[in-house]
Amino acid sequence: MIRTHEAGTLRGAHAGERVVLAGWVARRRDHGGVMFFDLRDASGVVQVVSRGDDESVHSAGGTGGRPPGGHSLRAEFCVKVTGEVRQRPAGNENPELPTGAVEVVAEAVEVLSEAEPLPFPVEGGTDISEEVRIKYRYLDIRREEMARNLRIRSEAAYLLSDVMREAGFVNLETPYLTRSTPEGARDFLVPVRLKPGSWYALPQSPQLFKQLLMVGGMERYYQLARCFRDEDFRKDRQPEFTQIDLEMSFVSRDDVLAVGEALVATLWREIAGYEVPLPLPRMTYAEAMSRFGSDKPDLRFGVEISDLTAYFANTGFRVFQAPYVGAVVMPGGGSQTRRELDAWQDWAKSRGARGLAYALIGADGSVSGPVGKNISDAERSGLAAAVNASPGDCVFFAAGAAHASQELLGAARLEIGARCGLIDSTAWSFLWVVDFPMFEETDEGGWTAIHHPFTSPLPEWADKFAAEPGGALADAYDIVCNGTELGGGSIRIHRQAMQQAVFDIIGLSAEEAQSQFGFLLDAFKYGPPPHGGMAFGWDRLIMLLAGAESIRDVIAFPKAASGADPLTGAPTPITAAQRKEAGIDARPAQATPPKTG
């Protein structure tokens, strides 16, 4: 090793020792006759003192025109420091620093490599555009916050491995070059040189392979799997992302949830120092939607949605003559200016709603505002009690189709929580959302699977889901933390007849099913075990654990929102020769018959 000690580990007990350190120049404080600088390595920082008269700074190569001696260090030079650890002079200790009791008096500072002036400050500045940060990611990773996030990610992966091994899971990889499936998200496609015109797809998830592993008798499988989806970005979405993928045989829902809970409990205990109360509460999808307007409710604050459909059943107000009327209360919102209330209308419109009707509860309990003018005296007088509003509050309404209205109110609820400072950012709120619907109607009037078509119905729906697809509930579950969907899964279908019934409902013919999933259906002919599993979004999970605001902050080399990578410049055009070799422009024979002339 080039060094004898790590900078961040030095303490008073090391005083008098001669040490060799290596790292980066973090901050300099040059006083002419004496210079201090903080030497940073992976373990932390320690102050180095360099005297002007010791000619201690020199370049390793001895060339390059930089004069020997003098304090010619700049930020982020990579240096090797030889010197003696000593207690700092009385009064000069820095209690802010773990190493603040000591300093290293340099005998020699060797510049291992120089750094050009930085594109952004590595020390200090935090408000740096992400584009620049990602372009110079190697510098961004030197920053304390990013380095910490990545180390948390690493630690979490080790903990995951421990937990899963302890629970008897086998850790296996599944293919990255696989078969395109028309279901679900758009695939990333890979041309195949050996078979021009044919393409691999990168997996959206290892779903089908892990089910095959269950047929194969592995019984318990997990993997930290990279997944790929060619869809548009969000701050918590990347085109490639990582998930903890797991699957178990001979289990019911409770068994899978117990593994998920053990995993979360371990990660939060060891990394966040938080003891997750187990078992986690469970809430049905229907309850989550009606109370919180979301299938991933943030339970760190109240402000629940009131269902006013019955209250306004006989209303004369035409807007409220709808299949569903609901409301959510903004505490103290009654004092908002007209401009602020108008801004809510724009907010609602930006979400595709017509607007957000509101009423204001006066100090004397009177009801005013647009809705107040349009409802009857009786409706006005009971309103505050019906929505549990207090004087000075603002009540927002949504009326129309139940699902869309609840989602609007749910979004308004989150906005209220944020604007009114109701969310305790130090709190953790975990829950399972269970009993999702199996199907939803498509625009064409058919049905599509909400989770995926291999999801089993709840046991009580096993015999009747085909007759009543609109009401059928799936044995599917999501784990939610602080309003973020951390993961989800389901008990799978393992019987052919039931699988075919699901395909029938979603309009997938036997031939189509055979052509798309034939390998799975074939496998299910050979004694498939009952099985189920789940997947956690690893990036999102780490984001929450690290307290980061974007999954990009917990990914070493993320992509920008355009899908491009500012660091490497990918994606790039390829040469004509590459196109030819990859067979990109080849056309399948049946699509375009070979020309004869």
Place this chain on the structure above:
RNA sequence: GGUCCUGUAGAGCAGUCGGUUAGCUCGUCACCCUGUCAAGGUGAAGGUCGCGGGUUCAAGUCCCGUCAGGACCGCCA
């Protein structure tokens, strides 16, 4: 595919009603400085105001287009 926000020196930002030489902080460079830890002092360099077009006597500022970044809707089983 759609909506919105942003784009000014290496970084972060200001720039009024369209009007003189586009400012501030940090960083960089030079010099001074022996106890700082966001060191301090003096001075200097550094700008195609994203790009293109338009309106105007005059555009960083107004209009149109375009590109890039970000947020959201659609999408993401």
